[in-house]
Amino acid sequence: MIVDNMDLKEAIYRRQSIRKYNNVPLDSQTLDGLRAFIDNTRVLNPNIKWSYDIVGPENVRMLQRFKSPHYLLMFSQNRENYLQNIGFIFQQVDLYLQSNGIGSCWIGAGSPKGYENPNPEEDFVIMMIFGNPKGELYREITQFERKIICEISDRRDDRLMPARYAPSAANTQSWYFTHNEDGSYNVYRNKRRIRLNKKMEKWNQVDIGIALAHMYVANQDTFNFSLDKPHHELKNKVFEGSFTI
Ligand SMILES: Cc1cc2nc3c(=O)[nH]c(=O)nc-3n(C[C@H](O)[C@H](O)[C@H](O)COP(=O)(O)O)c2cc1C
CATH class of the missing domain: 3.40.109.30 (putative nitroreductase (tm1586), domain 2)
Structure with a gap:
């Protein structure tokens, strides 16, 4: 369900972690829009280099069994408040996805698999699963x-x-x-x-x-x-x- 005119601020009060996805991949225009959004996020600490990649299920290992065609891997230099910085940047992304009708969920219990980190200066930090939700995307504030x-x-x-x-x-x-x-x-x-x-x-x-x-x-x-x-x-x-x- 695409909801017109929901902005990031409104998504704060409607979003929820999505753990059921259908296996229809997002189209390339949607993924390009996501990349453009990520490139324009605000950072908490400008001194820390970070990067990301979007991969499929063949490149991740997860403790839980739910799946989607898409996973965001987040990488960062390990210095100062780099964990807070990654949370700050990619929560904007979580709200962007959810406000555009796309489900998402932060995944701590997961890691890349068969994936060569292109930038050895940066460590893998955490990932986010995202894709077309199966079922309701939003919740009521009382929930x-x-x-x-x-x-x-x-x-x-x-x-x-x-x-x-x-x-x-x-x-x-x-x-x-x-x-x-x-x-x-x-x-x-x-x-x-x-x-x-x-x-x-x-x-x-x-x-x-x-x-x-x-x-x-x-x-x-x-x-x-x-x-x-x-x-x-x-x-x-x-x-x-x-x-x-
Ligand atoms: C840093 C972080 C790591 C998380 N790791 C997982 C995870 O490994 N598996 C999972 O199902 N949910 C994970 N979650 C989702 C949380 O369980 C969820 O955000 C929390 O229970 C609140 O629910 P809500 O997001 O639906 O509001 C993670 C969330 C965060 C912020």
Whole structure:
């Protein structure tokens, strides 16, 4: 179902992870449109080189069994906040796909297979499956399973709603926002109680970028991010940066 005139901002409140696809590939014009969109996304950190590739099921290994003709592999230099940067860039892509009637789902539990990374300077980070959805693409706002705003912020603030609806690995929603006197926000990541799951710690950093992408898309003209603003340390949380909207 193609919905006319849904923009990225509206998709924040309608999108859902899609795990059922039909096997009709997207046409080349649609894929070219996607590539053009990716080339024009905003980044969180301009100092980090990143790239992507679009491959078929023969080039991926996934823990789960669902399939689509299309997978986006994301690569990046491993430095500074590269995980957050990848989350930030490709959540714009998730919203673009969903607002254009295409299903998508971030896939942490997967990797390239039989694929030679063309750029050894960059590591494989994570991937996203996408394609024509089988079944409903959108959900109603009441169907989101998310923490209440007081659990993710030091104060009730409707301006943080776009971040609240963001997707995250296993729906962990490990973001926490605080308000500064100058009107800016700090964003923190909840530390995992048990550090057994190294992968989840990595994905939660991607999640922070995803939540920031929603704040950017909802405030495109004013959003500004800074990694190294003076800040308070919070117990059991990692400072991830500050932003204005
Ligand atoms: C970094 C990241 C990794 C994810 N990995 C997987 C995965 O391996 N398999 C899967 O089925 N869903 C995966 N998801 C999708 C989440 O489970 C989903 O976003 C979350 O449960 C919220 O649901 P929603 O996206 O439908 O709102 C991942 C999401 C993120 C952000």
